[in-house]
Amino acid sequence: MATHDAIVVGSGPNGLAAAIELARAGRSVLVREGAAEIGGGLRSGEVTLPGFVHDLCSAIHPLAAASPFFRSVPLSEHGLEWIEPPVPLAHPLDGSEGAILKRSVSATADGLGADAGAYRKLFGPLVEDWQRLEPAVLGPLVRVPRHPLALARFGLAALRPAASLARGKFDGEPARALFAGLAAHSILPLEKPATASFGLVLGVTGHAVGWPLPRGGSQRVADALASYLRSLGGEIVTGQPVESLDELDARTILCDVTPRQFLELAGGRLEGRYRRSLEGYRYGPGVFKLDWALSGPIPWRVPAWGEAGTIHLGGTLDEIAASERAPERGETSERPFVLLAQPTMFDPSRAPAGQHTVWAYCHVPNGSTVDMTDAIERQIERFAPGFRELVLGRKAWAPADLEDRNPNLVGGDIGGGANDLRQLLARPALRPIPYSTPLEGVYLCSASTPPGGGVHGMCGQLAARAALRNA
Secondary structure, eight states: SSOSSSSEEOSSSHHHHHHHHHTTTTTOOEEEEESSSSSTTEEEEOOOOOTOOSSOOOOHHHHHOOOHHHHTTTTTGGGGEEEEEEEEEEEETTTTEEEEEOSSSHHHHHHHHGGGHHHHHHHHHHHHTTTHHHHHTOSSSSSSSSSSHHHHHHHHHHHHOOOHHHHHOOSSSSHHHHHHHHHHGGOOOOOOOTTTHHHHHHHHHHHHHHOOEEETTTTTHHHHEEEEEEEOOOEEOOSSOOOOOOOOOSSSEEEEEHHHHHHHHHHHGOOOOHHHHHHHHHOEEEEEEEEESSSOOOOOSGGGGGEEEEEEESHHHHHHHHHHHGGGOOOOSSSSSEEEOGGGOOOOOGGSOOOOOEEEEEEEETTOOOOHHHHHHHHHHHHHHTTTGGGGEEEEEOOOOHHHHHHTTTGOOSSSSOOOOOHHHHHSSSSSTTTTTTTTTTEOOSTTTOOOOSSOOHHHHHHHHHHHHHH
16 A cells, blocks of 8 residues: 655655645655755755865756745745845956846846847846746746737747847847857757747846855755655655656656656556657757866956856857857867856855855767866956966866766756757647656656756646646
8 A cells, every 4th residue: 555645756856846746735745866865956065175065066046036836935944045146147258348137127238338228128028027927938838828918029039049139139249148148058059949038038037036046055955845845744765766667656656857767767668659759859968067166266357247146158149159059060169158156256155264166067969078177267267367276176077977966967968858949849748738648647747848947846846736636
Protein backbone atom coordinates (compact mmCIF):
# COMPACT_ATOMS: atom_id res chain seq x y z
CA MET A 1 0.00 0.00 0.00
CA ALA A 2 1.33 3.44 -0.98
CA THR A 3 2.57 5.52 1.93
CA HIS A 4 2.38 8.82 0.02
CA ASP A 5 -0.24 10.27 -2.31
CA ALA A 6 2.50 11.67 -4.55
CA ILE A 7 6.20 11.26 -5.18
CA VAL A 8 8.29 13.96 -6.85
CA VAL A 9 11.55 12.89 -8.49
CA GLY A 10 14.14 15.66 -8.18
CA SER A 11 14.48 18.62 -5.82
CA GLY A 12 15.27 21.42 -8.24
CA PRO A 13 13.09 24.53 -8.09
CA ASN A 14 10.39 22.91 -10.21
CA GLY A 15 10.37 19.67 -8.23
CA LEU A 16 10.07 21.59 -4.97
CA ALA A 17 7.37 23.84 -6.45
CA ALA A 18 5.39 20.80 -7.58
CA ALA A 19 5.66 19.22 -4.15
CA ILE A 20 4.56 22.43 -2.44
CA GLU A 21 1.53 22.78 -4.71
CA LEU A 22 0.48 19.20 -3.98
CA ALA A 23 1.05 19.59 -0.23
CA ARG A 24 -1.01 22.78 -0.16
CA ALA A 25 -3.84 20.77 -1.73
CA GLY A 26 -3.68 18.36 1.18
CA ARG A 27 -1.70 15.58 -0.51
CA SER A 28 1.01 13.67 1.31
CA VAL A 29 4.21 14.19 -0.69
CA LEU A 30 7.67 12.67 -0.80
CA VAL A 31 10.53 14.27 -2.77
CA ARG A 32 13.32 11.90 -3.76
CA GLU A 33 16.64 13.50 -4.67
CA GLY A 34 19.52 11.45 -6.05
CA ALA A 35 22.24 13.88 -5.00
CA ALA A 36 23.46 14.40 -1.48
CA GLU A 37 22.07 17.97 -1.44
CA ILE A 38 18.76 19.40 -2.55
CA GLY A 39 18.42 22.22 -5.03
CA GLY A 40 19.32 21.12 -8.55
CA GLY A 41 20.27 24.44 -10.16
CA LEU A 42 19.88 26.17 -6.78
CA ARG A 43 23.08 25.03 -5.11
CA SER A 44 25.97 26.93 -3.60
CA GLY A 45 29.31 25.81 -2.24
CA GLU A 46 32.93 26.61 -1.45
CA VAL A 47 34.55 25.45 -4.69
CA THR A 48 37.57 27.76 -4.88
CA LEU A 49 38.87 28.60 -1.40
CA PRO A 50 37.48 28.24 2.15
CA GLY A 51 35.08 31.03 3.04
CA PHE A 52 34.14 31.86 -0.57
CA VAL A 53 30.56 30.79 -1.34
CA HIS A 54 29.82 30.35 -5.05
CA ASP A 55 26.55 29.68 -6.86
CA LEU A 56 27.03 26.45 -8.77
CA CYS A 57 24.39 27.11 -11.42
CA SER A 58 21.88 29.96 -11.20
CA ALA A 59 22.89 33.20 -9.48
CA ILE A 60 20.57 36.07 -10.47
CA HIS A 61 16.81 35.54 -10.35
CA PRO A 62 14.60 37.93 -12.34
CA LEU A 63 12.11 35.18 -13.12
CA ALA A 64 11.75 34.31 -9.45
CA ALA A 65 10.92 37.95 -8.80
CA ALA A 66 8.33 37.80 -11.59
CA SER A 67 6.92 34.37 -10.72
CA PRO A 68 3.35 33.98 -9.44
CA PHE A 69 4.50 30.81 -7.70
CA PHE A 70 7.26 32.55 -5.76
CA ARG A 71 4.88 35.33 -4.77
CA SER A 72 2.56 32.70 -3.35
CA VAL A 73 5.07 31.12 -0.95
CA PRO A 74 6.14 32.82 2.31
CA LEU A 75 9.85 32.18 1.89
CA SER A 76 10.89 35.16 4.00
CA GLU A 77 9.44 33.24 6.94
CA HIS A 78 11.82 30.39 6.09
CA GLY A 79 15.06 32.33 5.99
CA LEU A 80 15.16 33.75 2.45
CA GLU A 81 16.16 37.37 1.93
CA TRP A 82 16.33 38.91 -1.52
CA ILE A 83 18.88 41.61 -2.34
CA GLU A 84 18.26 44.02 -5.18
CA PRO A 85 21.41 45.62 -6.60
CA PRO A 86 21.15 49.36 -7.34
CA VAL A 87 21.34 48.52 -11.06
CA PRO A 88 20.00 45.27 -12.54
CA LEU A 89 22.35 45.16 -15.55
CA ALA A 90 25.30 46.92 -17.16
CA HIS A 91 26.49 46.37 -20.72
CA PRO A 92 29.98 47.81 -21.23
CA LEU A 93 31.23 48.98 -24.60
CA ASP A 94 34.73 49.92 -25.69
CA GLY A 95 35.47 53.60 -25.23
CA SER A 96 32.17 54.50 -23.56
CA GLU A 97 29.93 53.71 -20.61
CA GLY A 98 27.87 51.47 -22.86
CA ALA A 99 24.31 50.87 -21.69
CA ILE A 100 22.96 50.54 -18.17
CA LEU A 101 19.54 49.01 -17.53
CA LYS A 102 18.03 50.73 -14.51
CA ARG A 103 14.74 50.01 -12.78
CA SER A 104 13.19 53.05 -14.44
CA VAL A 105 12.47 52.86 -18.16
CA SER A 106 13.02 56.61 -18.47
CA ALA A 107 16.32 56.57 -16.59
CA THR A 108 17.55 53.74 -18.81
CA ALA A 109 16.40 55.54 -21.94
CA ASP A 110 18.12 58.75 -20.87
CA GLY A 111 21.47 56.96 -21.17
CA LEU A 112 20.81 55.79 -24.73
CA GLY A 113 21.17 59.11 -26.52
CA ALA A 114 19.19 59.35 -29.76
CA ASP A 115 17.51 56.01 -29.04
CA ALA A 116 15.87 57.25 -25.84
CA GLY A 117 12.48 57.73 -27.46
CA ALA A 118 12.58 54.39 -29.24
CA TYR A 119 13.49 52.60 -26.01
CA ARG A 120 10.61 54.23 -24.13
CA LYS A 121 8.23 53.37 -26.96
CA LEU A 122 9.30 49.72 -27.00
CA PHE A 123 9.56 48.96 -23.28
CA GLY A 124 7.20 51.47 -21.66
CA PRO A 125 3.93 49.85 -22.78
CA LEU A 126 5.24 46.35 -22.06
CA VAL A 127 6.18 47.30 -18.50
CA GLU A 128 2.72 48.80 -18.02
CA ASP A 129 1.18 45.58 -19.41
CA TRP A 130 3.40 43.22 -17.41
CA GLN A 131 0.73 42.02 -14.99
CA ARG A 132 -1.45 41.13 -17.97
CA LEU A 133 1.41 39.49 -19.86
CA GLU A 134 2.83 37.54 -16.93
CA PRO A 135 0.38 34.58 -17.05
CA ALA A 136 1.06 34.05 -20.75
CA VAL A 137 4.83 34.52 -20.55
CA LEU A 138 5.16 32.18 -17.55
CA GLY A 139 2.84 29.48 -18.82
CA PRO A 140 2.10 27.28 -21.87
CA LEU A 141 2.00 29.23 -25.13
CA VAL A 142 -0.68 27.01 -26.66
CA ARG A 143 -3.79 28.18 -24.80
CA VAL A 144 -6.41 30.93 -24.93
CA PRO A 145 -4.87 34.12 -23.50
CA ARG A 146 -6.65 36.03 -20.75
CA HIS A 147 -5.53 39.40 -22.17
CA PRO A 148 -5.34 38.95 -25.95
CA LEU A 149 -4.69 42.60 -26.81
CA ALA A 150 -1.74 42.94 -24.45
CA LEU A 151 -0.36 39.60 -25.66
CA ALA A 152 -0.78 40.64 -29.30
CA ARG A 153 1.24 43.82 -28.71
CA PHE A 154 3.95 41.75 -27.09
CA GLY A 155 3.81 38.94 -29.64
CA LEU A 156 4.28 41.12 -32.70
CA ALA A 157 7.71 42.10 -31.45
CA ALA A 158 8.51 38.91 -29.52
CA LEU A 159 8.27 36.59 -32.51
CA ARG A 160 10.91 38.53 -34.43
CA PRO A 161 14.59 37.62 -34.55
CA ALA A 162 16.40 39.66 -31.92
CA ALA A 163 19.01 40.99 -34.36
CA SER A 164 16.29 42.23 -36.71
CA LEU A 165 14.33 43.92 -33.93
CA ALA A 166 17.42 45.59 -32.49
CA ARG A 167 18.47 46.98 -35.87
CA GLY A 168 14.92 47.99 -36.76
CA LYS A 169 14.14 49.78 -33.50
CA PHE A 170 17.48 51.38 -32.61
CA ASP A 171 20.10 53.36 -34.46
CA GLY A 172 22.85 53.57 -31.83
CA GLU A 173 25.16 50.83 -30.64
CA PRO A 174 24.40 51.09 -26.89
CA ALA A 175 20.70 50.30 -27.29
CA ARG A 176 21.35 47.62 -29.90
CA ALA A 177 24.00 45.97 -27.76
CA LEU A 178 21.83 46.10 -24.63
CA PHE A 179 19.01 44.32 -26.41
CA ALA A 180 21.35 41.79 -27.99
CA GLY A 181 22.78 40.85 -24.60
CA LEU A 182 19.31 40.38 -23.15
CA ALA A 183 18.21 38.26 -26.10
CA ALA A 184 21.36 36.14 -25.97
CA HIS A 185 19.90 34.48 -22.85
CA SER A 186 17.91 32.46 -25.40
CA ILE A 187 21.18 30.59 -26.12
CA LEU A 188 20.29 30.73 -29.82
CA PRO A 189 21.63 32.63 -32.82
CA LEU A 190 20.05 36.07 -32.70
CA GLU A 191 18.82 35.63 -36.26
CA LYS A 192 16.39 32.90 -35.13
CA PRO A 193 12.65 33.68 -34.85
CA ALA A 194 11.33 34.49 -31.36
CA THR A 195 14.75 35.28 -29.88
CA ALA A 196 13.45 38.81 -29.40
CA SER A 197 11.03 37.42 -26.81
CA PHE A 198 13.91 36.72 -24.43
CA GLY A 199 15.24 40.24 -24.77
CA LEU A 200 11.82 41.73 -24.17
CA VAL A 201 10.96 39.57 -21.15
CA LEU A 202 14.29 40.07 -19.42
CA GLY A 203 14.28 43.78 -20.15
CA VAL A 204 10.73 44.16 -18.86
CA THR A 205 11.48 42.19 -15.69
CA GLY A 206 14.49 44.40 -15.06
CA HIS A 207 12.16 47.38 -15.00
CA ALA A 208 9.06 45.78 -13.47
CA VAL A 209 10.51 43.57 -10.72
CA GLY A 210 14.31 43.85 -10.81
CA TRP A 211 17.05 41.21 -11.04
CA PRO A 212 17.57 40.18 -7.41
CA LEU A 213 19.98 37.76 -5.78
CA PRO A 214 19.49 35.78 -2.55
CA ARG A 215 21.56 36.66 0.49
CA GLY A 216 23.99 33.85 1.22
CA GLY A 217 23.72 32.20 -2.20
CA SER A 218 21.16 30.45 -4.36
CA GLN A 219 21.18 27.42 -2.06
CA ARG A 220 19.18 29.60 0.35
CA VAL A 221 16.29 29.60 -2.14
CA ALA A 222 16.19 25.81 -2.24
CA ASP A 223 16.56 25.60 1.53
CA ALA A 224 13.65 28.01 2.05
CA LEU A 225 11.43 26.08 -0.39
CA ALA A 226 12.31 22.85 1.40
CA SER A 227 11.60 24.37 4.81
CA TYR A 228 8.20 25.58 3.64
CA LEU A 229 7.41 22.18 2.14
CA ARG A 230 8.27 20.44 5.40
CA SER A 231 6.04 22.91 7.28
CA LEU A 232 3.20 21.63 5.09
CA GLY A 233 4.00 18.04 6.01
CA GLY A 234 6.04 17.20 2.92
CA GLU A 235 9.07 14.92 3.16
CA ILE A 236 12.42 15.07 1.35
CA VAL A 237 15.04 12.34 1.12
CA THR A 238 18.47 12.82 -0.48
CA GLY A 239 21.03 10.37 -1.78
CA GLN A 240 18.26 8.16 -3.17
CA PRO A 241 18.40 8.21 -6.98
CA VAL A 242 15.41 6.74 -8.81
CA GLU A 243 16.40 4.17 -11.42
CA SER A 244 12.92 3.24 -12.66
CA LEU A 245 9.33 4.39 -12.29
CA ASP A 246 8.52 0.83 -11.27
CA GLU A 247 10.13 1.40 -7.87
CA LEU A 248 7.77 4.29 -7.05
CA ASP A 249 4.55 3.44 -5.24
CA ALA A 250 2.21 6.42 -5.41
CA ARG A 251 -0.94 7.39 -7.26
CA THR A 252 0.74 10.51 -8.64
CA ILE A 253 4.35 10.82 -9.79
CA LEU A 254 5.97 14.05 -10.99
CA CYS A 255 9.42 13.96 -12.56
CA ASP A 256 11.70 16.98 -12.50
CA VAL A 257 13.89 15.47 -15.23
CA THR A 258 14.52 16.09 -18.92
CA PRO A 259 13.24 13.76 -21.69
CA ARG A 260 16.48 11.79 -21.79
CA GLN A 261 16.24 10.81 -18.12
CA PHE A 262 12.50 10.25 -18.36
CA LEU A 263 12.96 7.72 -21.16
CA GLU A 264 15.37 5.84 -18.91
CA LEU A 265 12.96 5.94 -15.97
CA ALA A 266 10.03 4.74 -18.08
CA GLY A 267 11.98 1.96 -19.77
CA GLY A 268 9.76 0.09 -22.20
CA ARG A 269 6.54 1.57 -20.85
CA LEU A 270 6.59 4.45 -23.35
CA GLU A 271 5.85 3.87 -27.01
CA GLY A 272 4.39 5.47 -30.11
CA ARG A 273 4.37 9.15 -31.00
CA TYR A 274 5.13 10.40 -27.50
CA ARG A 275 8.24 8.23 -27.22
CA ARG A 276 9.41 9.42 -30.65
CA SER A 277 8.89 13.02 -29.58
CA LEU A 278 11.06 12.53 -26.50
CA GLU A 279 13.70 10.68 -28.49
CA GLY A 280 13.79 13.60 -30.95
CA TYR A 281 13.85 16.29 -28.27
CA ARG A 282 16.69 18.71 -28.97
CA TYR A 283 19.11 19.97 -26.37
CA GLY A 284 20.66 23.39 -26.82
CA PRO A 285 24.24 24.60 -26.54
CA GLY A 286 26.10 24.05 -23.32
CA VAL A 287 27.88 26.54 -21.11
CA PHE A 288 31.43 26.81 -19.87
CA LYS A 289 31.35 28.28 -16.37
CA LEU A 290 33.96 29.90 -14.14
CA ASP A 291 33.95 30.82 -10.45
CA TRP A 292 36.64 33.10 -9.01
CA ALA A 293 37.79 34.09 -5.56
CA LEU A 294 39.19 37.63 -5.74
CA SER A 295 41.29 39.72 -3.38
CA GLY A 296 39.20 42.80 -4.20
CA PRO A 297 36.34 44.08 -6.38
CA ILE A 298 36.60 43.90 -10.16
CA PRO A 299 38.45 47.04 -11.35
CA TRP A 300 35.88 48.14 -13.94
CA ARG A 301 37.02 50.92 -16.24
CA VAL A 302 33.71 52.70 -15.55
CA PRO A 303 32.85 52.72 -11.81
CA ALA A 304 29.09 52.66 -12.52
CA TRP A 305 29.44 49.09 -13.79
CA GLY A 306 30.26 48.05 -10.23
CA GLU A 307 26.73 49.01 -9.17
CA ALA A 308 25.19 46.29 -11.36
CA GLY A 309 24.48 42.78 -10.15
CA THR A 310 24.84 41.42 -13.68
CA ILE A 311 27.28 42.44 -16.41
CA HIS A 312 26.98 41.45 -20.08
CA LEU A 313 30.43 41.32 -21.65
CA GLY A 314 30.18 40.92 -25.38
CA GLY A 315 30.59 44.31 -26.99
CA THR A 316 28.44 45.27 -29.93
CA LEU A 317 25.36 43.64 -31.43
CA ASP A 318 27.48 42.27 -34.28
CA GLU A 319 29.99 40.77 -31.84
CA ILE A 320 27.31 39.14 -29.72
CA ALA A 321 25.49 37.81 -32.78
CA ALA A 322 28.72 36.26 -34.06
CA SER A 323 29.42 34.69 -30.65
CA GLU A 324 25.93 33.16 -30.45
CA ARG A 325 26.12 31.74 -34.01
CA ALA A 326 29.29 29.81 -33.18
CA PRO A 327 27.79 27.03 -30.98
CA GLU A 328 25.15 26.33 -33.63
CA ARG A 329 28.03 25.50 -36.01
CA GLY A 330 29.81 23.39 -33.41
CA GLU A 331 32.39 26.12 -32.81
CA THR A 332 33.53 28.30 -29.92
CA SER A 333 34.08 32.05 -30.15
CA GLU A 334 37.42 33.72 -29.49
CA ARG A 335 35.44 36.68 -28.13
CA PRO A 336 32.51 34.99 -26.41
CA PHE A 337 29.49 36.70 -25.00
CA VAL A 338 30.04 36.43 -21.23
CA LEU A 339 27.33 36.66 -18.57
CA LEU A 340 28.90 37.74 -15.29
CA ALA A 341 27.51 38.22 -11.78
CA GLN A 342 29.32 39.99 -8.93
CA PRO A 343 27.20 39.07 -5.89
CA THR A 344 29.60 40.07 -3.13
CA MET A 345 29.38 43.70 -4.18
CA PHE A 346 25.95 43.55 -2.50
CA ASP A 347 26.22 40.46 -0.27
CA PRO A 348 29.52 40.48 1.64
CA SER A 349 28.44 37.40 3.61
CA ARG A 350 29.69 35.20 0.76
CA ALA A 351 33.42 35.98 1.10
CA PRO A 352 36.02 36.99 3.71
CA ALA A 353 36.05 40.71 4.55
CA GLY A 354 37.13 42.85 1.62
CA GLN A 355 37.30 39.91 -0.78
CA HIS A 356 34.88 38.80 -3.48
CA THR A 357 33.35 36.01 -5.50
CA VAL A 358 32.57 36.29 -9.21
CA TRP A 359 30.44 33.97 -11.37
CA ALA A 360 30.45 33.87 -15.18
CA TYR A 361 29.79 31.65 -18.17
CA CYS A 362 29.70 31.66 -21.95
CA HIS A 363 27.83 29.52 -24.48
CA VAL A 364 29.63 26.63 -26.20
CA PRO A 365 28.53 23.66 -28.33
CA ASN A 366 26.66 20.99 -26.41
CA GLY A 367 29.20 18.72 -24.75
CA SER A 368 32.16 20.89 -25.77
CA THR A 369 35.55 20.01 -24.29
CA VAL A 370 37.21 23.33 -25.21
CA ASP A 371 38.69 25.22 -22.24
CA MET A 372 37.24 28.75 -22.44
CA THR A 373 39.01 30.11 -19.35
CA ASP A 374 41.42 32.36 -21.22
CA ALA A 375 38.78 33.64 -23.66
CA ILE A 376 36.40 34.55 -20.82
CA GLU A 377 39.10 36.25 -18.77
CA ARG A 378 40.24 38.25 -21.80
CA GLN A 379 36.70 39.58 -22.18
CA ILE A 380 36.71 40.66 -18.53
CA GLU A 381 40.17 42.25 -18.86
CA ARG A 382 38.89 44.11 -21.91
CA PHE A 383 36.61 46.16 -19.66
CA ALA A 384 38.42 45.70 -16.32
CA PRO A 385 42.21 45.85 -16.85
CA GLY A 386 44.00 44.20 -13.95
CA PHE A 387 41.26 41.66 -13.19
CA ARG A 388 43.62 38.69 -13.36
CA GLU A 389 45.95 40.22 -10.79
CA LEU A 390 43.16 39.88 -8.19
CA VAL A 391 42.50 36.17 -8.74
CA LEU A 392 43.16 34.09 -5.62
CA GLY A 393 41.53 30.96 -6.97
CA ARG A 394 39.33 29.78 -9.80
CA LYS A 395 37.16 26.80 -10.61
CA ALA A 396 36.31 25.93 -14.21
CA TRP A 397 33.26 23.88 -15.15
CA ALA A 398 33.13 22.31 -18.60
CA PRO A 399 29.75 21.02 -19.85
CA ALA A 400 30.59 17.49 -18.70
CA ASP A 401 31.38 18.78 -15.20
CA LEU A 402 28.02 20.51 -15.00
CA GLU A 403 26.18 17.40 -16.17
CA ASP A 404 28.08 15.25 -13.66
CA ARG A 405 26.83 17.47 -10.85
CA ASN A 406 23.30 17.78 -12.24
CA PRO A 407 22.15 15.19 -14.84
CA ASN A 408 19.44 17.55 -16.07
CA LEU A 409 22.17 19.75 -17.59
CA VAL A 410 22.59 17.48 -20.61
CA GLY A 411 25.79 18.42 -22.42
CA GLY A 412 25.91 21.56 -20.29
CA ASP A 413 22.49 22.78 -21.49
CA ILE A 414 21.20 24.87 -18.56
CA GLY A 415 17.77 25.49 -20.13
CA GLY A 416 16.35 21.98 -20.21
CA GLY A 417 16.37 21.89 -24.02
CA ALA A 418 16.77 24.15 -27.04
CA ASN A 419 14.64 27.30 -26.95
CA ASP A 420 13.76 27.41 -30.64
CA LEU A 421 10.22 28.29 -31.70
CA ARG A 422 9.17 24.67 -32.25
CA GLN A 423 10.15 23.65 -28.74
CA LEU A 424 8.61 26.74 -27.23
CA LEU A 425 5.29 25.59 -28.71
CA ALA A 426 5.72 21.84 -28.17
CA ARG A 427 7.76 21.26 -25.02
CA PRO A 428 8.60 18.39 -24.81
CA ALA A 429 5.81 17.16 -27.12
CA LEU A 430 2.70 18.67 -28.67
CA ARG A 431 -0.05 17.78 -26.20
CA PRO A 432 -3.12 19.61 -24.84
CA ILE A 433 -1.58 19.23 -21.36
CA PRO A 434 2.18 19.40 -21.92
CA TYR A 435 2.98 18.09 -18.42
CA SER A 436 0.98 14.88 -18.85
CA THR A 437 2.44 11.66 -20.25
CA PRO A 438 0.75 8.57 -21.69
CA LEU A 439 1.43 6.86 -18.35
CA GLU A 440 -1.48 7.21 -15.95
CA GLY A 441 -0.68 9.49 -13.03
CA VAL A 442 2.82 10.31 -14.31
CA TYR A 443 3.78 13.89 -15.18
CA LEU A 444 6.84 15.86 -16.23
CA CYS A 445 7.54 19.07 -14.31
CA SER A 446 11.06 20.07 -15.39
CA ALA A 447 12.38 22.99 -17.46
CA SER A 448 11.68 20.75 -20.46
CA THR A 449 8.02 21.74 -20.02
CA PRO A 450 6.44 25.22 -20.33
CA PRO A 451 7.44 27.88 -19.66
CA GLY A 452 10.98 26.49 -19.86
CA GLY A 453 14.25 27.32 -18.15
CA GLY A 454 14.86 29.69 -15.30
CA VAL A 455 14.22 29.73 -11.57
CA HIS A 456 10.49 30.46 -11.42
CA GLY A 457 8.91 27.20 -10.26
CA MET A 458 6.09 27.55 -12.77
CA CYS A 459 6.78 24.24 -14.55
CA GLY A 460 6.37 22.49 -11.21
CA GLN A 461 3.31 24.42 -10.09
CA LEU A 462 1.49 24.02 -13.41
CA ALA A 463 2.34 20.31 -13.62
CA ALA A 464 1.05 19.77 -10.09
CA ARG A 465 -2.17 21.60 -10.91
CA ALA A 466 -2.62 19.38 -13.95
CA ALA A 467 -2.10 16.32 -11.78
CA LEU A 468 -4.61 17.55 -9.19
CA ARG A 469 -7.25 18.18 -11.86
CA ASN A 470 -6.85 14.66 -13.18
CA ALA A 471 -6.56 12.88 -9.84
